[in-house]
Amino acid sequence: xxxxxxxxxxxxxxxGTHEPLPAEVRDHEPYxxxxxGEDGLADYRLLARQLPRLIAPGGAAIVxxxxxxxxxxxxxxxxxxxxxxxxxxxGGNPRAITAT
Numbered sequence: 001x002x003x004x005x006x007x008x009x010x011x012x013x014x015x016g017t018h019e020p021l022p023a024e025v026r027d028h029e030p031y032x033x034x035x036x037g038e039d040g041l042a043d044y045r046l047l048a049r050q051l052p053r054l055i056a057p058g059g060a061a062i063v064x065x066x067x068x069x070x071x072x073x074x075x076x077x078x079x080x081x082x083x084x085x086x087x088x089x090x091g092g093n094p095r096a097i098t099a100t
Contacts, residue, residue, distance in 0.1 A: 004056030
């Protein structure tokens with residue numbers, strides 16, 4: 001019986017397929033490490049379904065997000081029974097979400 005993990009850390013791709021990227025990023029990173037569907041949320045949809053089974057009781061997931069994706073990711077996670085909290089970077093932008 002899988003009891004889950006105490007901590008799950010993830011830095012999924014979060015760029016939408018139509019979002020422009022500087023050449024120094026776009027040309028030197030694998031496509032799959034950057035892009036997550038048209039809206040950049042494809043991997044978060046997958047995580048939202050999987051995290052409730054992966055997180056052990058009392059555990060948490062900490063997931064990096066794009067600066068404009070906090071509300072959308074929180075909604076996806078909440079729809080799958082997870083409680084969330086956003087964490088901001090030094091510029092004041094949402095940069096990570098904790099799910100329990």
